[in-house]
Amino acid sequence: MKKVAKKEIKKLDERLAFAQRQLRSLGSSVIIVVEGWGASGKGKLINDMILPLDPRGFCVFTKSESDEEKRYPFLRSYMTKLPKHGEISIFDSSWYRKTLNKYIDKKILKSDFEKDIEEISNFEKIIADDGTLILKFFLDITKKEQKERLENLLSKTQTRWRVSDEDILNNQRYVSFKNVFKKMISKTDKAYSKWKIINANVTEIASYEIKKAVLSAMEEKIKEKNLSLDPKKPQIPEKADTDFLKKVDLSLDISKKDYKKELEFYQKKLFDLQNIFYLKKIPTVIVFEGWDAAGKGGAIKRLSGGLDPRGYRVFSTSAPTKEELSYHYLKRFWNNFPKSGHIAIFDRSWYGRVMVEPIEGFCNEDEYKRAFWEINETEKILYDNKTVIVKFFIHISKDEQLKRFEERKKNPEKAWKLTDEDYRNREKWDEYVCAIEKMLEKTSTSYAPWHTVSGNSKKYARIYVLKTVCEAMENYLKKEEKEL
Amino acid sequence: MKKVAKKEIKKLDERLAFAQRQLRSLGSSVIIVVEGWGASGKGKLINDMILPLDPRGFCVFTKSESDEEKRYPFLRSYMTKLPKHGEISIFDSSWYRKTLNKYIDKKILKSDFEKDIEEISNFEKIIADDGTLILKFFLDITKKEQKERLENLLSKTQTRWRVSDEDILNNQRYVSFKNVFKKMISKTDKAYSKWKIINANVTEIASYEIKKAVLSAMEEKIKEKNLSLDPKKPQIPEKADTDFLKKVDLSLDISKKDYKKELEFYQKKLFDLQNIFYLKKIPTVIVFEGWDAAGKGGAIKRLSGGLDPRGYRVFSTSAPTKEELSYHYLKRFWNNFPKSGHIAIFDRSWYGRVMVEPIEGFCNEDEYKRAFWEINETEKILYDNKTVIVKFFIHISKDEQLKRFEERKKNPEKAWKLTDEDYRNREKWDEYVCAIEKMLEKTSTSYAPWHTVSGNSKKYARIYVLKTVCEAMENYLKKEEKEL
Numbered sequence: 001m002k003k004v005a006k007k008e009i010k011k012l013d014e015r016l017a018f019a020q021r022q023l024r025s026l027g028s029s030v031i032i033v034v035e036g037w038g039a040s041g042k043g044k045l046i047n048d049m050i051l052p053l054d055p056r057g058f059c060v061f062t063k064s065e066s067d068e069e070k071r072y073p074f075l076r077s078y079m080t081k082l083p084k085h086g087e088i089s090i091f092d093s094s095w096y097r098k099t100l101n102k103y104i105d106k107k108i109l110k111s112d113f114e115k116d117i118e119e120i121s122n123f124e125k126i127i128a129d130d131g132t133l134i135l136k137f138f139l140d141i142t143k144k145e146q147k148e149r150l151e152n153l154l155s156k157t158q159t160r161w162r163v164s165d166e167d168i169l170n171n172q173r174y175v176s177f178k179n180v181f182k183k184m185i186s187k188t189d190k191a192y193s194k195w196k197i198i199n200a201n202v203t204e205i206a207s208y209e210i211k212k213a214v215l216s217a218m219e220e221k222i223k224e225k226n227l228s229l230d231p232k233k234p235q236i237p238e239k240a241d242t243d244f245l246k247k248v249d250l251s252l253d254i255s256k257k258d259y260k261k262e263l264e265f266y267q268k269k270l271f272d273l274q275n276i277f278y279l280k281k282i283p284t285v286i287v288f289e290g291w292d293a294a295g296k297g298g299a300i301k302r303l304s305g306g307l308d309p310r311g312y313r314v315f316s317t318s319a320p321t322k323e324e325l326s327y328h329y330l331k332r333f334w335n336n337f338p339k340s341g342h343i344a345i346f347d348r349s350w351y352g353r354v355m356v357e358p359i360e361g362f363c364n365e366d367e368y369k370r371a372f373w374e375i376n377e378t379e380k381i382l383y384d385n386k387t388v389i390v391k392f393f394i395h396i397s398k399d400e401q402l403k404r405f406e407e408r409k410k411n412p413e414k415a416w417k418l419t420d421e422d423y424r425n426r427e428k429w430d431e432y433v434c435a436i437e438k439m440l441e442k443t444s445t446s447y448a449p450w451h452t453v454s455g456n457s458k459k460y461a462r463i464y465v466l467k468t469v470c471e472a473m474e475n476y477l478k479k480e481e482k483e484l
Numbered sequence: 485m486k487k488v489a490k491k492e493i494k495k496l497d498e499r500l501a502f503a504q505r506q507l508r509s510l511g512s513s514v515i516i517v518v519e520g521w522g523a524s525g526k527g528k529l530i531n532d533m534i535l536p537l538d539p540r541g542f543c544v545f546t547k548s549e550s551d552e553e554k555r556y557p558f559l560r561s562y563m564t565k566l567p568k569h570g571e572i573s574i575f576d577s578s579w580y581r582k583t584l585n586k587y588i589d590k591k592i593l594k595s596d597f598e599k600d601i602e603e604i605s606n607f608e609k610i611i612a613d614d615g616t617l618i619l620k621f622f623l624d625i626t627k628k629e630q631k632e633r634l635e636n637l638l639s640k641t642q643t644r645w646r647v648s649d650e651d652i653l654n655n656q657r658y659v660s661f662k663n664v665f666k667k668m669i670s671k672t673d674k675a676y677s678k679w680k681i682i683n684a685n686v687t688e689i690a691s692y693e694i695k696k697a698v699l700s701a702m703e704e705k706i707k708e709k710n711l712s713l714d715p716k717k718p719q720i721p722e723k724a725d726t727d728f729l730k731k732v733d734l735s736l737d738i739s740k741k742d743y744k745k746e747l748e749f750y751q752k753k754l755f756d757l758q759n760i761f762y763l764k765k766i767p768t769v770i771v772f773e774g775w776d777a778a779g780k781g782g783a784i785k786r787l788s789g790g791l792d793p794r795g796y797r798v799f800s801t802s803a804p805t806k807e808e809l810s811y812h813y814l815k816r817f818w819n820n821f822p823k824s825g826h827i828a829i830f831d832r833s834w835y836g837r838v839m840v841e842p843i844e845g846f847c848n849e850d851e852y853k854r855a856f857w858e859i860n861e862t863e864k865i866l867y868d869n870k871t872v873i874v875k876f877f878i879h880i881s882k883d884e885q886l887k888r889f890e891e892r893k894k895n896p897e898k899a900w901k902l903t904d905e906d907y908r909n910r911e912k913w914d915e916y917v918c919a920i921e922k923m924l925e926k927t928s929t930s931y932a933p934w935h936t937v938s939g940n941s942k943k944y945a946r947i948y949v950l951k952t953v954c955e956a957m958e959n960y961l962k963k964e965e966k967e968l
Contacts, residue, residue: 014897017897018897021900042794043792043793043794044792046793046794047788047789047791047792047793050793051785051788051789054800055784055797055798055799055800055831056800056802059797060793060794060797062794066550066551066552067550067551067552068550068551068552092793092794158756158759158760159759161759161763272642275642275643275645276642279645300539301535304531304535305531305535307531308527308528308531309527309530309531309534309544309576310526310527310530310544310546310576313543313544314539315539316538316539316540318540321806321807322805322806322807323805323806323807347539413498413501413502416505
């Protein structure tokens with residue numbers, strides 16, 4: 001192996017900095033994963049890579065899962081660390097680490113290992129589809145080299161603490177590790193997120209190789225981005241194949257007396273369930289979608305009226321801010337997914353991606369089409385993390401909506417709720433029906449089913465919601481009991 | 485005590501919701517702290533308070549310090565939870581809790597208790613000065629009532645877990661607790677953040693009292709805000725009282741040979757210090773300010789060139805985004821303060837508040853005038869948390885700046901760094917000198933001194949920076965050794 005000339009490195013560094021600026025102006029993000037053997041030189045190699053870059057545009061994340069993060073699906077902490085459009089996130093160790101460690105320590109069933117691998121691949125696909133370049137490096141050193149490096153670290157007071165007993169043990173288990181790494185790499189080497197194995201026995205050469213690989217992938221991306229065609233407008237089906245909404249019986253109602261009785265009954269029951277779920281550390285996600293003025297807010301108020309505020313939060317989804325638009329559209333929801341034992345209530349949600357966004361042209365055809373899969377996979381990740389998911393679509397008739405709009409107009413306490421946009425949306429009622437039908441059809445899964453709610457009677461809808469949430473939570477407990 | 489009529493509560497709720505919307509449109513934030521005895525009904529009372537509000541505009545935070553948060557000054561986690569302008573943050577237990585607990589368990593020296601109290605008061609003042617309404621409630625119940633409530637909780641399977649042995653012990657120590665609470669409250673009852681003690685023996689009445697108090701403070705705030713005068717433009721002194729910059733010897737230089745030698749020497753030394761500080765869990769803050777083209781970027785690159793990237797981060801401060809502008813100006817820096825053992829390097833910083841902001845009119849006279857105190861107190865909080873703080877102002881001559889601008893213009897690799905703004909800033913050189921002198925005078929403290937750096941020779945400046953950081957870290961270690 002020959003040494004790399006200093007001049008050549010300088011030139012490479014300048015090109016890297018230039019590529020970073022170009023990608024930034026194109027709004028293309030990059031994710032760089034650096035995995036590898038213990039003592040393979042990750043720190044030094046990452047520092048070499050970032051020094052030529054503008055620090056405004058990248059961030060290095062180090063493995064280390066806080067106890068707070070342990071209360072979420074393991075992928076969440078990475079989802080929330082995704083780069084803004086045009087920026088770079090570098091992961092020193094990554095979402096592979098936890099599963100790898102569990103596998104090596106034999107703390108994971110084969111089926112769960114496969115499930116993790118699938119989740120990881122889906123996660124990477126969701127990100128890559130958004131236009132993010134994913135580069136994964138594995139720093140490879142020989143068993144002998146690793147042993148020498150560990151001994152070298154141990155020989156100095158300054159660095160001795162960096163070597164744990166486990167590191168030494170791991171060096172002895174080098175061969176079996178190698179097999180696990182190989183398996184992991186081969187299973188997750190995808191067109192949209194390729195692995196590159198770097199010979200890291202000579203750090204200087206490895207550094208040059210990594211930078212060259214990063215630069216070449218970046219330049220490729222720039223070319224591709226410059227060539228890419230104008231995105232197509234999303235196509236909502238003109239006629240619905242299903243009739244979920246028509247099937248909702250809008251005449252359902254409840255007497256005032258029964259309403260009061262049931263409200264009290266289910267609020268108390270839900271409070272008890274909140275307690276049990278808190279103790280059992282089970283998270284709950286409740287999604288509310290529905291027509292304007294369908295009564296989402298009122299239903300949420302009755303749902304949360306009896307809860308302990310320290311264990312639930314309501315997230316109202318409005319149009320994304322400029323800041324939010326500069327990330328993957330799912331990120332702002334990932335931020336708000338509940339931790340173990342908590343309840344997250346979404347007043348509108350990620351389903352905006354398949355309703356208002358395509359109708360108003362806020363996403364393109366590709367984005368619209370792949371959203372169904374993305375959403376199902378995301379909810380699957382929550383479900384795999386033992387989350388109870390309940391989704392409501394509150395349906396009302398077009399006449400009932402008009403009536404409620406007029407009432408709001410007259411009532412000074414409620415007039416602020418009514419905007420011109422509500423009337424504009426109303427004009428697109430039929431278009432929305434088609435989008436909603438498609439959504440209900442494509443995203444109702446066994447683990448996260450939709451409940452269509454008869455909403456012409458607000459009271460009926462509120463009780464239905466409360467009852468359905470209680471039932472979903474009770475069913476979870478029953479299922480859990482059965483499995484034991 | 486009489487019961488509160490349902491109609492009256494409904495009216496109060498409507499007025500609360502209305503006040504929330506008004507404050508939102510005025511951009512005024514509210515912080516509500518709810519402290520009180522164990523079993524005083526915090527959860528129920530907070531839920532009553534939030535149900536009438538629009539969930540888009542508030543957030544409830546529950547005490548619970550993650551292990552990650554323990555690696556920062558205890559106030560940081562609250563600083564990062566401050567409401568956006570126009571929003572409400574509700575704290576179930578708060579920044580008082582940790583100090584209170586330590587005091588009760590006799591785990592804190594009297595002097596440290598006083599220091600915490602002072603930090604808390606300063607923290608509240610910094611927030612209140614920004615226009616945030618701070619309301620602090622203490623929920624008071626009698627010893628007998630507390631005992632009954634604990635027994636009641638213990639008697640049911642669903643709620644038994646909520647009562648710890650400590651709760652029962654604390655009920656027995658009621659009187660000594662009461663004294664600590666009283667002391668804390670009297671010491672932190674300020675005009676800008678008043679305490680209100682709520683008799684919480686009857687939850688329903690307490691709920692009404694809290695809401696009434698919140699409403700009245702909000703309505704007061706709305707009136708005040710509507711009356712407030714237009715803010716004045718900031719006044720930079722026209723002549724500097726000091727001559728720190730003039731005293732910098734700009735002729736200082738270093739030979740290429742010495743530069744190479746010292747660079748290597750100090751980078752190695754700094755790497756070792758980074759290791760020691762990491763092990764000792766001491767955080768370091770390094771601030772870079774200086775003229776455009778003074779060489780901040782180059783100095784930072786040499787400073788970080790030898791570091792382990794997993795233990796440092798460079799934060800470049802550009803103009804705040806719209807999102808950032810909707811918070812207290814210090815929040816974005818609090819977000820980036822280093823955790824224990826880590827190094828945060830700021831390429832420009834919070835000192836923008838006393839340089840570019842007053843000169844460009846991005847802050848008003850009041851904000852400019854109080855910024856010096858705010859900054860000193862903030863750095864004091866870091867220092868009290870054992871942070872090493874090193875601040876550099878890199879000085880160059882006006883001629884040298886022009887030379888560098890011209891060089892950048894010619895060099896295609898560097899031309900992007902040069903903007904029209906750089907030339908505009910240059911025209912304001914003398915105004916900047918006055919602002920900088922005032923900054924150096926007012927914010928050079930024993931615990932966070934400024935170092936003016938001779939920057940006409942880039943090489944000299946880089947070595948000076950490296951050496952000064954090493955010295956500051958070594959001095960810290962020496963001082964620590966002496967204290968043991």
